[in-house]
Amino acid sequence: MEYLPRILAHSFDAIICFGDRQQVVVWNPEATRLFGLTEADALGRNLDQLSATQSFAGILPLVRSAHDGEQLQRFEQTISLPDSNKAVLDIVITRVSDDESAVAPAVAVILRDLTVTRRAQEAIRQGEERFQFLNNLGEATRALTAPEEIMATVTRLLGRHLRVSRCAYSDVEADSDHFAIRQDYTDGCASTVGDYRLALFGQRAVSDMLAGRTLVVCDVDRELAPAEGAEMFNAIGIKALICCPLAQDGRLRAMMAVHQTTPRDWAPHEITLVHEVVERCWSIIERARADAILRATEAMKGAILDTSLDGFILMNHEGRIVDWNKAAERIFGAKRGEVIGQPVGETIVPERLRENREELARYMASHDPSTLGTRYELPALRRDGSEFPSEISISHIPGTEPPLFARFVRDITERKRAEAALRSATEQAEAAAGAVAESAERFRLLAEVVSLQVWTAVPTGELDFANQECAQYLDVELDSGILGNNWTQFVHPEDLPEALRHWQHSVTTGERYETEFRLRRHDGVYRWFLVRAQAMQDPEGNVVKWFGSNTDIHDLKSAQGDAERANRTKDDFLAALSHELRTPLTPVLMTAAALRGDERLPPEAREQLGMMERNISLEARLIDDLLDLTRISRGQLHLRAQQCDAHSLIGLAVEIVRDDAMGKGISLQREFQAQNSGLTADPSRFQQLIWNLLRNSVKFTPRGGHILIRTCDEADGHLHIEVCDSGVGIEPAALDKIFLPFEQGGGEHRFGGMGLGLAIARAIVDLHGGTISARSEGKDRGATFSVDLPGAMKPPLGLTAPAHSTEWLTHGTELSEHALPSRAALRLLVVEDHESTLEVLSRLLTRAGHAVTAAGNLKDALAAASGGMFDLVISDLGLPDGTGNELMEILRARHGLRGIALSGYGMEEDIARSRQAGFSTHLTKPVDFPQLQRALREVTEGNWT
Numbered sequence: 001m002e003y004l005p006r007i008l009a010h011s012f013d014a015i016i017c018f019g020d021r022q023q024v025v026v027w028n029p030e031a032t033r034l035f036g037l038t039e040a041d042a043l044g045r046n047l048d049q050l051s052a053t054q055s056f057a058g059i060l061p062l063v064r065s066a067h068d069g070e071q072l073q074r075f076e077q078t079i080s081l082p083d084s085n086k087a088v089l090d091i092v093i094t095r096v097s098d099d100e101s102a103v104a105p106a107v108a109v110i111l112r113d114l115t116v117t118r119r120a121q122e123a124i125r126q127g128e129e130r131f132q133f134l135n136n137l138g139e140a141t142r143a144l145t146a147p148e149e150i151m152a153t154v155t156r157l158l159g160r161h162l163r164v165s166r167c168a169y170s171d172v173e174a175d176s177d178h179f180a181i182r183q184d185y186t187d188g189c190a191s192t193v194g195d196y197r198l199a200l201f202g203q204r205a206v207s208d209m210l211a212g213r214t215l216v217v218c219d220v221d222r223e224l225a226p227a228e229g230a231e232m233f234n235a236i237g238i239k240a241l242i243c244c245p246l247a248q249d250g251r252l253r254a255m256m257a258v259h260q261t262t263p264r265d266w267a268p269h270e271i272t273l274v275h276e277v278v279e280r281c282w283s284i285i286e287r288a289r290a291d292a293i294l295r296a297t298e299a300m301k302g303a304i305l306d307t308s309l310d311g312f313i314l315m316n317h318e319g320r321i322v323d324w325n326k327a328a329e330r331i332f333g334a335k336r337g338e339v340i341g342q343p344v345g346e347t348i349v350p351e352r353l354r355e356n357r358e359e360l361a362r363y364m365a366s367h368d369p370s371t372l373g374t375r376y377e378l379p380a381l382r383r384d385g386s387e388f389p390s391e392i393s394i395s396h397i398p399g400t401e402p403p404l405f406a407r408f409v410r411d412i413t414e415r416k417r418a419e420a421a422l423r424s425a426t427e428q429a430e431a432a433a434g435a436v437a438e439s440a441e442r443f444r445l446l447a448e449v450v451s452l453q454v455w456t457a458v459p460t461g462e463l464d465f466a467n468q469e470c471a472q473y474l475d476v477e478l479d480s481g482i483l484g485n486n487w488t489q490f491v492h493p494e495d496l497p498e499a500l501r502h503w504q505h506s507v508t509t510g511e512r513y514e515t516e517f518r519l520r521r522h523d524g525v526y527r528w529f530l531v532r533a534q535a536m537q538d539p540e541g542n543v544v545k546w547f548g549s550n551t552d553i554h555d556l557k558s559a560q561g562d563a564e565r566a567n568r569t570k571d572d573f574l575a576a577l578s579h580e581l582r583t584p585l586t587p588v589l590m591t592a593a594a595l596r597g598d599e600r601l602p603p604e605a606r607e608q609l610g611m612m613e614r615n616i617s618l619e620a621r622l623i624d625d626l627l628d629l630t631r632i633s634r635g636q637l638h639l640r641a642q643q644c645d646a647h648s649l650i651g652l653a654v655e656i657v658r659d660d661a662m663g664k665g666i667s668l669q670r671e672f673q674a675q676n677s678g679l680t681a682d683p684s685r686f687q688q689l690i691w692n693l694l695r696n697s698v699k700f701t702p703r704g705g706h707i708l709i710r711t712c713d714e715a716d717g718h719l720h721i722e723v724c725d726s727g728v729g730i731e732p733a734a735l736d737k738i739f740l741p742f743e744q745g746g747g748e749h750r751f752g753g754m755g756l757g758l759a760i761a762r763a764i765v766d767l768h769g770g771t772i773s774a775r776s777e778g779k780d781r782g783a784t785f786s787v788d789l790p791g792a793m794k795p796p797l798g799l800t801a802p803a804h805s806t807e808w809l810t811h812g813t814e815l816s817e818h819a820l821p822s823r824a825a826l827r828l829l830v831v832e833d834h835e836s837t838l839e840v841l842s843r844l845l846t847r848a849g850h851a852v853t854a855a856g857n858l859k860d861a862l863a864a865a866s867g868g869m870f871d872l873v874i875s876d877l878g879l880p881d882g883t884g885n886e887l888m889e890i891l892r893a894r895h896g897l898r899g900i901a902l903s904g905y906g907m908e909e910d911i912a913r914s915r916q917a918g919f920s921t922h923l924t925k926p927v928d929f930p931q932l933q934r935a936l937r938e939v940t941e942g943n944w945t
Contacts (some may be wrong), residue, residue: 036082151183159185166259202229219263311409333383453550475522492518527554585926587840639682671710678795692757701727719792730776831875858882877903885917
């Protein structure tokens with residue numbers, strides 16, 4: 001045993017022995033390296049004392065087991081060395097005892113460091129995996145041609161191989177800051193496809209990428225400050241990352257990144273693989289892009305040659321044809337397959353030009369550079385033996401071996417003819433030049449004697465002549481002041497862009513120029529001019545000259561402005577008049593409707609109240625006619641088109657006027673012959689059209705007369721409607737005027753009304769794309785009104801008049817005899833400055849069971865809203881100290897209230913403003929109480945208890 005110490009000292013294994021009292025009796029140098037305890041420190045220590053050594057703590061239980069009788073234990077364990085590195089150990093723990101001895105057995109622990117072996121094995125495994133991955137990557141991208149497909153495939157394979165949350169490839173722009181991620185792979189996180197700036201990811205990322213260093217972050221929150229990229233990385237869900245830059249030609253070109261949503265210690269081989277993949281991905285993508293460019297270039301060359309008007313012939317060094325294009329087939333009359341391999345000289349050069357054939361052969365043999373690129377004319381031979389003049393050039397194609405040559409052939413037959421025609425035309429032009437000069441002089445003399453501003457311009461738009469009228473108005477010299485483009489300095493700055501745009505359009509297209517703009521007079525005053533110009537064109541349609549004039553329309557423009565202002569004033573007056581007329585009708589209509597519904601009143605009284613309601617509704621209809629006229633003049637009369645049956649709507653209109661007709665003893669008949677009565681129309685406006693025509697006939701038909709409305713199909717797919725009456729007729733002189741506003745035939749106004757019905761009817765027909773006309777045999781011979789509407793069709797089965805089709809007439813009175821279902825009480829704030837309307841509204845709403853608080857102005861309404869709780873506000877729009885819209889905006893913002901607008905203002909813009917202010921619905925006065933009840937129900941739908 002004298003050699004045992006030396007064996008222990010030089011052993012590559014760590015050998016530790018524990019004695020019968022579980023104390024260390026053998027501790028060699030390798031054990032010192034592994035556990036950091038010298039032999040002197042270790043000898044004599046027992047197991048409990050060694051448990052303080054962290055790397056040894058995991059072995060101690062097994063040593064105790066061996067002392068207790070466990071024979072042999074062998075296992076691998078990874079421990080931390082004193083230098084903080086990791087070591088993989090092959091550990092054998094065994095009992096050392098003499099079965100015949102009474103002494104307690106010893107335990108030997110032999111530890112062999114397998115770290116180098118395992119690393120080598122791991123390196124081999126990683127190398128094999130790397131080789132297999134790269135091989136798979138190459139196979140997967142081999143057939144791909146689109147960069148997007150390559151990016152998607154590479155990021156998917158790499159992301160799955162490394163088991164990361166995200167893998168992305170990006171192209172970097174020339175500024176080395178902006179980059180675009182076009183494809184990425186994700187596993188359980190959001191995609192980051194989009195455009196970014198490198199600077200947003202912190203200075204460390206910028207420095208590493210621009211320096212060509214791989215950015216490796218194992219824990220974003222621990223390694224990066226928020227301002228140094230952590231905030232941006234966290235925003236896209238990254239906690240660990242590897243980002244490899246790729247630089248080419250001294251510039252950052254691309255980046256490949258892998259992301260993990262949790263911190264991760266990246267292995268060196270993972271970092272190396274990402275770097276290698278980005279280089280491969282770049283190479284593959286660049287190759288694909290180059291191939292795509294090459295394919296596009298080849299396709300473009302082929303397309304150019306196939307679409308070229310010149311013949312292209314590819315020849316080899318022997319002068320034989322290798323290829324030729326479709327233009328050559330057309331020019332020479334021979335298909336490609338018929339000439340491939342044939343000598344070009346014998347194929348396209350006439351026999352009589354033998355010298356040229358020999359010259360071509362010499363060129364092929366010597367490649368004489370003096371001929372390269374030279375164009376020359378030569379007769380050429382077609383397949384049928386005919387000859388034609390041609391222009392030929394020959395060039396050598398570089399980089400070909402054996403050499404190839406390109407021969408371009410152009411058929412110049414038409415050019416030769418054109419040259420001959422040009423010579424003839426030149427002679428004729430010279431002969432006509434004198435006449436043109438004389439004509440131009442006559443034009444100049446005429447331009448100087450007219451009172452208009454006259455000018456001419458060249459085809460490109462620059463003025464080359466202006467008469468003295470222009471010069472005197474502008475007070476400039478003709479040569480320097482206005483010619484060319486100098487005229488633009490006299491145009492008002494606000495008008496110049498539009499004037500130039502129109503002028504450039506005319507110069508480009510040759511279309512007539514007509515516009516209006518202001519020109520500055522010599523005293524600095526701007527006046528409006530109508531500017532027109534017409535192009536003079538040659539027989540081919542090319543502009544050769546522009547002739548223009550400026551007409552002073554300043555006074556006319558001022559008059560038009562005054563008229564438009566007066567028209568706006570009239571429209572505003574009508575709107576205000578509508579409000580003032582409608583407002584007092586509301587309490588009357590509501591009271592009449594309420595009383596008519598009272599069964600305690602005598603029938604005669606209730607009938608009279610019904611008469612009052614009908615006349616109030618008629619009065620409202622007349623007001624509506626005034627507003628419709630305003631809508632027509634403003635172009636604001638709109639349609640709500642839908643499928644409808646004209647016969648059903650006509651029937652409703654007939655029933656509406658039947659009482660008036662019966663009151664005069666007039667028979668009212670229908671004759672529906674049309675099979676195609678289906679239309680795409682606005683039901684309400686269509687019924688208004690028919691009602692106006694019928695009402696007009698009733699008005700002008702004497703007692704005992706008759707009215708017939710009939711329909712029939714037209715061959716052109718139109719629906720024809722006629723309203724015929726036996727009335728007073730129409731004088732021939734009045735036929736052209738009856739569709740104008742405020743016209744009533746002879747103009748005596750002895751039949752009442754405002755003369756608006758037919759004007760509105762024509763506007764409705766025009767909006768539907770139809771026509772309307774009137775005819776009459778003369779006075780007391782009756783009249784016939786005809787309407788033709790396009791798009792007639794079979795009416796769909798079961799189609800009836802829409803519920804809203806009579807809203808334009810009834811103003812809700814159809815509900816006046818029917819009580820609405822009772823509902824729970826509402827807390828209502830009613831705001832109305834018209835005392836009678838406020839009083840009636842409050843009384844009827846209170847009688848209906850609601851709790852009503854009344855206010856006559858905006859201030860009182862706001863005070864009431866602040867002191868109480870309300871479910872809804874009903875408000876007029878015109879208040880003494882503000883508007884209902886202002887009130888609604890405040891109540892909605894402060895208390896979340898909804899509201900019903902109740903106003904005499906009923907134009908579209910009035911309704912739109914009330915909706916914008918927060919009103920749920922807009923009722924136009926006069927309004928009867930059932931109509932208001934229905935609005936309350938609709939607004940509060942779902943909130944009743």
